[in-house]
Amino acid sequence: MATEIMGGRMLLAGEWIERTEQINVYNPENNEIIGSIPAGKAEDMNDAITLAQEGKEIAENLSIRERMDILNKAATYIEDNLEDFARTIALEGSKTINEARSETKRAAETIRISAEEARRLTGESINFDQMPGNTDRMGYYFRFPVGIIAAITPFNDPLNLIAHKIGPGIAAGNAVIIKPATETPLSALKMAEAFMYAGLPHKILSVITGRARDIGDVLIESKEVNMISFTGGMETGEKIAKKAGLKKLSMELGSNSPAIVLNDADLHEAAVSTTSGAFAAAGQNCLSVQRIYVEEDVYESFKELFLKEVKEVKTGSKLSESTEMGPVINEKEAERIEKWVKEATEAGALILSGGTRKGAHYDPTVLENVPESATLVKEEIFGPVVLLFKVKNLHEAIKRSNDVNYGLQAGIFTANVNAALKASKKLRVGGVMINDSSDFRIDAMPFGGIKGSGLGREGVEYTIKEMSEERIIAFKILDEDE
Template structure:
């Protein structure tokens, strides 16, 4: 597929602007240039922040019904252009066209939920007379927007993860500045276009494209920016925390997600769910299945079925409806995954299938007997690689599943309700899916993790809680 490179503009304080210096956007499948975007400067980001100061006041004073209507209109705009949005996601990123259409559908849902939650930002009355001497006082609290939110978003969900920050920010009356991933900026610019067409006031939203090392620190450290919402890697997240200063932080920092399969599980269902969870978006998914702990009595049966299903996974052209998995986001990322797998094999891991790289493509890979001192056993792979472990019982599985510095989500397959609840109570994660893989989420649920997987929660209602503060009002009668 060829694309005429016209040069996209970035959305800076309600205006579409270009810059002489640009960044090429590549299709990872063939490394062809899809388009270019402006390479913003420090001065551009400062301009966005100054405009957002005005935008934050306008957003806070916008009636709730207007916020709701604008967000709904933006969702309508996307729904009317589903194919454009899906093709853009698939071209600039790793997702197949089928995966991209699902992301567009989720984005529309995210925005519609954001619109609905705008009407439910509520406080409550306070019984001041619970304190002796306060019998003549009455009051309440309400939630108010914090002001300017800085959003730094990743490449793996270039539309919906942006919507998960923009939708709640606008619903709660804040201004927001988005710094999208350098390799996938086009989808976020389309989202900005949807809000511009929906009538969002100028200065409330900016999407500033550029290199993180040139504009990221300006956004993170500026005192006028009252919250940083970041989705990305643990190392980058820790660096942001060190730099951000006195402001709110919301972070989703990935994982090394475990799935437990017990002997009483429906193995066919477990295999199908875990394979999908492992290789969705070429494994570049914070919820992706990375470690599977299988009770030893069914290990051989599960392993055989899992490898067979993995080998049937169709890797190829992202734009084909028949393709199950496309390339990683760059060849550099595929090489990184290749090195991690090779390190594990050199230390004694056994390769059951996969382990082959062709440019940015890396075949779905399954390993067993992975030593604990391998990087791939403890860190996030963020690629299409799964590790299988045989365990004698549930307690061992839980202990080993918890033995990493991550805890986003987990899955367990069992028909024993007592064992399911034991896992629910004892697993150190932000969410546990019973008879489903770790890779399950709806956009309205609280989403986030423990340990190195992040701080705070997303999911529209819960993001709004993070993006607002309570103010107490007390009347002395």
């Protein structure tokens, strides 16, 4: 089945172009072709970079009002075409139609927040006379754009993660070159369509599609690119950092997120919240709950409630209004998940629910008694699998939560303020969610992690700061009578 989604074209500096060689885009649910994209080559990316050098000057010279108007008009376009955007997300990716609608709304909101934050792109005065001998000086700083931003995005949030890079990038006055995931490029092209409709001047934006091996290094290594904003896996992030050279880096590299359930928690609420946190988007979320540490006194009670919730998760066709979880992104990923689970069970883990695969579908899966040495414990599963662990107390839960090379977000369920404060201080993560699972996020908050989870912070206000620089202006006041 073919879609009517700009198949066969990509955006080069504001111009829609075609290429003879195409890459098919598949629906992971049934492996049907739903569209195609140009197989961009090195020369296409070089052209995008060359034209972006002109585009960054155009972008910087847009007034704040012009940037705000373009961003708001793009957001309105997304809202007015919500079903079209949502269907695109659902067809090319793993999200159900309801999850895709939610992502579309969030993407529009992210763009609107970018418009609002553009007006707050301000500096402040500096008291130079705080240093002896400088009573005749005064000044301030203001923020200016970094120039050309390379935005490299994954498949799991193919529209809103684009919004988190293009919205702040334009708000700060930059040119942006997007390299979307090959599995889910159509949503990125839909976003580009919104900005072209909104009147974004040519040369500011490019969306270059193609295989990473053909165009990735050209973008990453270019000396003309001033910043790389990457969302993806830790291994790829490390490779990019080594190749990038002297340029700004912002990286969100995933996680292996823990949730802690204490004796005094509302167990039903904890079960509902962690079920959603583990299996939304088929677990393909950097914030997904992967490890749940439960105090031993309530372990069996929580497990019973949790398994009941998990077994009620409705799987099926992504476009069905009743489906709550669809497939993972492709059969290869489903096979990897299956392999990791098998490795754990062979080492003594027990499957409490799920553990079966059909094509790219992998059932919501819960394990216990998983050895600490298992890949499932140490690495990011990025799939619908969650592990249950019994712990003696909060101290043990925190220690084991921290015992991985990730630190994006964590959740803790408790009625004890002191316990919540202790966890907030001791958990080595970028965010702690109290009485919520690790996957809570709003698009205006600072978002990012430590250790292998990345560099810098996203969230519109914070991304705009990352995508701009401070410039100091100092006046020496001359005494005209001298």
